[in-house]
Amino acid sequence: MGEIRLTEAGNLKPGSYVIFDGIACAVRDVQTSKPGKHGSTKCRIEAVGLINNQKKIHLCPSGDNVEVPIIEKRNAQVLSVHDEMSTVMDNETFETFDLKVPEEMKDKMKEGCVVNYWIIMDQKVVMQVK
Secondary structure, three states, X not given: OOOEEEEEHHHOXXXXXXXXXXXXXXXXXXXXXXXXXXXXXXXXXXXEEOOOOOEEEEEEEOOOEEEEEOOEEEEEEEEXXXXXXXXXXXXXXXXXXXXXXXXXXXXXXXXXXXXXEEEEOOEEEEEEEX
8 A cells, every 4th residue: 555644634625635434535625613511623525536436525623534545646758559558767766567548548648749647556547648
């Protein structure tokens, strides 16, 4: 599993990242309730999966620790494209590996172009074609 760190649920903001049910997600909305007579402040965290776009809602006390993934953002050059897979070379380490081509980027991804990919929990995902 990739690198993670812990942070309090009350510190999360929209746009930050969090791990729910083993899936790395981007936080869309955080709502906090006032502390009441019988407990502490609660957070309702709404997030969307980075890889599968699955919506997740998590309720927890604001003082609870949640896992936050450490995401590496890197660039690579496309060497070849075959159907749904492409062979790319990292621009810094010159390592070559295969990446799955997202459906919405199939027409943009050509040999010689540069892509921005993220390493999320030991999984490499194409995020943008430059």
